[in-house]
Amino acid sequence: MSPHLVLINEASGRASEEGADVIAERLEPILEEYGGGSFNVAEVPELIEAAKSFEGRSIITVGGDGTIAAIASALYQREDQPTLIPLPYGTANLVPRDIGMPLDPTEALARSLEAGTRKIDFVEANGRALLHSAAFGAFAEIAEGREDLRSAPTFDDALGASLSMWEQFIDTHATPYRLNIDGEERVVESSALFVANGAISGGEGILPQRNFLDRGEIVLYISKGRGVLGLLQHIAEAITGRWDDSEEFERITAQQVIVSEADEELHYTIDGEPGRGEKALKFTMHACSLTVPDLREAQD
Structure with missing residues (x-):
């Protein structure tokens, strides 16, 4: 199993505009420097199931703040929790900005894979995440x-x-x-x-x-x-x-x-x-x- 899993929301604006294949081509060389990664391109419900079963080091999201929130909801209660790396592929990018990510997705990925980890707060709102x-x-x-x-x-x-x-x-x-x-x-x-x-x-x-x-x-x-x-x-x-x-x-x-x-x-x-x-x-x-x-x- 690859240590990193990239979840691409095929319904998100950037994925639709740029193409999931193009995004994967940009991210893959960076992932190879850190042990490689696998890609899952789907709508959010399928991505949630993939996140729940993944046992590697990090889960990387490609989508907006709604995609990030959905995947975070699947992870926050896990004891063997992989690191969530929410790349800035949305419109507002509220969560990536708060974490301190640069707004260039490839630079954000490289810095995130190189960095250590930290724990941040999670707020549950009627069963979904309120991250901001x-x-x-x-x-x-x-x-x-x-x-x-x-x-x-x-x-x-x-x-x-x-x-x-x-x-x-x-x-x-x-x-x-x-x-x-x-x-x-x-x-x-x-x-x-x-x-x-x-x-x-x-x-x-x-x-x-x-x-x-x-x-x-x-x-x-x-x-x-x-x-x-x-x-x-x-x-x-x-x-x-x-x-x-x-x-x-x-x-x-x-x-x-x-x-x-x-x-x-x-x-x-x-x-x-x-x-x-x-x-x-x-x-x-x-x-x-x-x-x-x-x-x-x-x-x-």
């Missing part, structure tokens, strides 16, 4: 419009999706949420609520970034702002890296958080991917339970 953060409210509704825009088959559909995103932005308003924070019940009204796997301590452009991945804390951010101005302020805070100390958030740390809306199904994103249809989302911390490359020196 979840958003509720205005940000989540705008993200839904973004996905509609990406998949729009015609110009008219794209125009409709763009107008919907603008309307969501202008119509930013407070929503009542029921929260259970380590067993304590609360009801809050907020236009934006975030559940993060660790503190959001910086930013790169408008992408939030976490510098500490092993502190064993879920961080809940409840926006105090109302309307469009509050939303714009949070975007500015993400850009300037002032998110975690913003006076416009109530900041709470916990081991378990349950979020539900008073009257409707939730609109949310998990690690940047929109979701809906859930009445409640339960987030549970599993501290230092996922093995990844230790790239902290490379990051510095």
Whole structure:
């Protein structure tokens, strides 16, 4: 058995655009320097089964943050856990950025195979992974419009999706949420609520970034702002890296958080991917339970 397994999500954007064969040709010479690797090109359910049965040194993912989360969910409880190497083949690449990976996939692979390992926190969210953060409210509704825009088959559909995103932005308003924070019940009204796997301590452009991945804390951010101005302020805070100390958030740390809306199904994103249809989302911390490359020196 090869010591390394590359899981390529054939449905991901980069794999579709570049071709799985082309990606494999780029990665294979690097793998050969570290004992060789095997490749599995499939959709996510088949990749999960391959990850569960693999007994080698590392599992390397080619796909976006959703692919990374799915494979992480299959690994984090294993005692004989291979190292997860999530190559930056997505759009936002939230997890690779947090780990400290360069955004060139071949360079990221070479550094990861050369590096030691570390344990980072894993948050379970209704049976799947929350590796970075979840958003509720205005940000989540705008993200839904973004996905509609990406998949729009015609110009008219794209125009409709763009107008919907603008309307969501202008119509930013407070929503009542029921929260259970380590067993304590609360009801809050907020236009934006975030559940993060660790503190959001910086930013790169408008992408939030976490510098500490092993502190064993879920961080809940409840926006105090109302309307469009509050939303714009949070975007500015993400850009300037002032998110975690913003006076416009109530900041709470916990081991378990349950979020539900008073009257409707939730609109949310998990690690940047929109979701809906859930009445409640339960987030549970599993501290230092996922093995990844230790790239902290490379990051510095």
